[in-house]
Amino acid sequence: MxxxxxxxxxxxxxxxxxxxxxxxxxxxxxxxxxxxxxxxxxxxxxxxxxxxxxxxxxxxxxxxxxxxxGLEPLPRPTLPESASDEEIEQFVWEQLRTCFDPEIPVNIVDLGLVYGCRLERLISGERMVTIRMTLTAPGCGMGDVIAADARNKILGAPQINKVHTEIVFSPPWSRDMMSDEAKLELGMF
CATH class of the missing domain: 2.30.30 (SH3 type barrels.)
Known part of the structure; x- marks a missing residue:
């Protein structure tokens, strides 16, 4: 499947x-x-x-x-051991595009919720990904779910040992941050 x-x-x-x-x-x-x-x-x-x-x-x-x-499970996404930092960052963005707010049928990248992604190598040699993101409103209760979904998908790569999700509200989210595809999907044109 x-x-x-x-x-x-x-x-x-x-x-x-x-x-x-x-x-x-x-x-x-x-x-x-x-x-x-x-x-x-x-x-x-x-x-x-x-x-x-x-x-x-x-x-x-x-x-x-x-x-x-009762469906065929999807394999956990992964990368070859020899993946470069650029390939790892691309993998992270691809995984973020498979994360959806459970109430909105648009992925969190096209929805404009992801402000940035940073790959760091820790003193221990481990790699950590920090995702800076927001929510559609400060009172939105979906942040923990979206962060857990993103974390679980990104940790499929053996090169990534930790994922930190930072929820920020500055700048505040607005519909102007959505991609044209997201606006079309939600009928906001």
């Missing part, structure tokens, strides 16, 4: 879980286990993750766990 097939899932579609699965609770960003045979409803299927509803709550199931929904 590829990302296009994930996107073919329909909103409201009910799926029984084929096994226990760790899912990220929305908006808290904490991992919880959903039990096998629980029936979940698809809320949004974008990128490499599926947002589902279960017992009045929302959860994010990552691509590597899609077998719990």
């Amino acid at each position: 590829n990302i296009e097939q994930v996107a073919s899932l329909e909103r409201g579609q009910k799926l029984p879980l084929q096994r226990d699965v760790d899912a990220i609770a929305i908006p808290f960003g904490k991992t919880e286990t959903l039990a096998e045979d629980s029936v979940v409803s698809v809320m949004q299927a974008k990128g490499s993750s599926v947002s589902v509803g279960f017992e009045g709550r929302l959860f994010l199931i990552e691509g590597r766990n899609l077998d719990a929904l």
Whole structure:
């Protein structure tokens, strides 16, 4: 199964879980286990993750766990050991483009939420990625979920040992930060 097939899932579609699965609770960003045979409803299927509803709550199931929904799991993204810093940074941006606000069908890069990405080598020799991002509003509760999703995807590269997500509100987000594709998707032209 590829990302296009994930996107073919329909909103409201009910799926029984084929096994226990760790899912990220929305908006808290904490991992919880959903039990096998629980029936979940698809809320949004974008990128490499599926947002589902279960017992009045929302959860994010990552691509590597899609077998719990009866689908083929997506391999965890990775890079060759010999990847350069430029290739690693490109990988990070690619992974950020697979992260979606669970309530908005546009990736966080095109939505204009990511202000920057910095790759650093620590004294220990480990590499750390720092992502500077914002939210659509200071009171938005999705920051922890988006940060957890990004962190989990980026840590698929063996060259990256740590991911730090810095949430900032200066400058404040506005729709002018969205790409033209995002505006078109959301009907904001």
